[in-house]
Amino acid sequence: MDWFVAPEYWLSRLVFQRALAAVYLVAFLAAALQFRALIGERGMLPVPRFVARVRFAQAPSVFHLRYSDRFFAAWSWAGCAVSAALIAGLDSRVPLWAGMLLWLLPWAMYLSIVNVGQTWYSFGWESLLLEAGFLAVFLGNDAVAPPVVVLFLLRWLLFRVEFGAGLIKIRGDACWRKLTCLDHHHETQPMPGPLSWFFHRLPKPLHRVEVAANHVTQLIVPVLLFTPQPIATAAASVMIVTQLWLVLSGNFSWLNWITIVLALSAVGFPAAPPATAAAPAWYEAVVLAVGAGLLALSYRPVRNLLSRRQVMNRSFDPLRLVNTYGAFGSVSRTRYEVVIEGTADEVPREDSDWREYEFKGKPGDPRRWPRQFAPYHLRLDWLMWFAALSPAYAAAWFGGLVERLLENDRDTLRLLRRSPFPADAPPRYVRARLFRYRFTTWRELKESGACWERTYVREYMPPTRLAAPAAHRR
Incomplete structure (x- = not known):
């Protein structure tokens, strides 16, 4: 034919x-x-x-x-x-x-x-x-x-x-x-x-x-x-x-x-x-x-x-x-980010030595410029964006993420850009806080070198620790 x-x-x-x-x-x-x-x-x-x-x-x-x-x-x-x-x-x-x-x-x-x-x-x-x-x-x-x-x-x-x-x-x-x-x-x-x-x-x-x-x-x-x-x-x-x-x-x-x-x-x-x-x-x-x-x-x-x-x-x-199919039927007017931190202190306080986990693609340190990853897909980073929109989006997995950070799980840490804790010394507590992020202006960028400006909004998850010591997963 x-x-x-x-x-x-x-x-x-x-x-x-x-x-x-x-x-x-x-x-x-x-x-x-x-x-x-x-x-x-x-x-x-x-x-x-x-x-x-x-x-x-x-x-x-x-x-x-x-x-x-x-x-x-x-x-x-x-x-x-x-x-x-x-x-x-x-x-x-x-x-x-x-x-x-x-x-x-x-x-x-x-x-x-x-x-x-x-x-x-x-x-x-x-x-x-x-x-x-x-x-x-x-x-x-x-x-x-x-x-x-x-x-x-x-x-x-x-x-x-x-x-x-x-x-x-x-x-x-x-x-x-x-x-x-x-x-x-x-x-x-x-x-x-x-x-x-x-x-x-x-x-x-x-x-x-x-x-x-x-x-x-x-x-x-x-x-x-x-x-x-x-x-x-x-x-x-x-x-x-x-x-x-x-x-x-x-x-x-x-x-x-x-x-x-x-x-x-x-x-x-x-x-x-x-x-x-x-x-x-x-x-x-x-x-x-x-x-x-x-x-x-x-x-x-x-x-x-x-x-x-x-x-x-x-x-x-x-x-x-x-x-x-479809994309962006609605557009957020404000950017929120969940910042995850850990501390090795025995008792978690506001003035404890809280250290921030850094993700590969998700905004974190205001001075760190975004990188190009697409077409490669950073699945955890994308889901963290949804988690910032509402805790309901992360209900099924966020607790598991925190648990694995408390254990210094090797496979989980590989999904991150950097962990602030040594492989043999996991944090005692992990917490999450919600920040508002915005792009800096031309003047702010020139003065500070930071592409983001962030403002603390509220606690996302209080300091959390493992119920009992657990063997490292890896």
């Missing part, structure tokens, strides 16, 4: 696949390096406890069958190896069916991780990676030209990502309609980047332009993805430029990067397609069946998209095949 394939998108497919494999690699790497303290056997939210109360049908995962930290580590590092093989183009050096199975591997492996990741894996970009990764399975390799159905589904996914984010903003916080949200967002976003201070200090009229341009990119431009070339390429290019702007302004894990990857699949590169054989009948049948199934599953995401009660980042099936 001539209509089934679009040979002119062969380079778009190649770029998309290699870039998507790179995102997979980052995701598996983050899982391998952070899981022990978060969801490991002795983690804050252990996988064994989760799978004991949640059925396989609700959260399909290989870890329902077996879990150990060693097995999870091997699983994650194997995911890194598969991703690296895909980056190197192994899928193009094997038969079509083998290439599809190769792409199915990282999807199934990462699904197993996300479905037991609980709060630590509750972000929209997890489902976005899985949905894009599932579509990549059916995109084919050098043996056939790219199928039109899958190219359309990739644009349909990109449309829902952008249009959903645009609608949630218009329906949500009034500052998006008043064009004033960026007066606050660069300062109050979950994890600022090295340029966020400068973005925040841009003139307010330019912030209005930024918001207006965002509305155009998310509410008008996505429709143009379904128009003929070169309009579709122009629309995708606008989205790519917008996402790169967001990459410069903050740390949003791989959300911006995978959106760019999706947009690349819609770009028509001016390159002559290589000769390919006709698509096998079994391949056409599989692609058409999967396409019909995914369109049917789109019913609930579309209904959510059109609803006045639209929700962000929701999966409607346990395999996360078709999801709904």
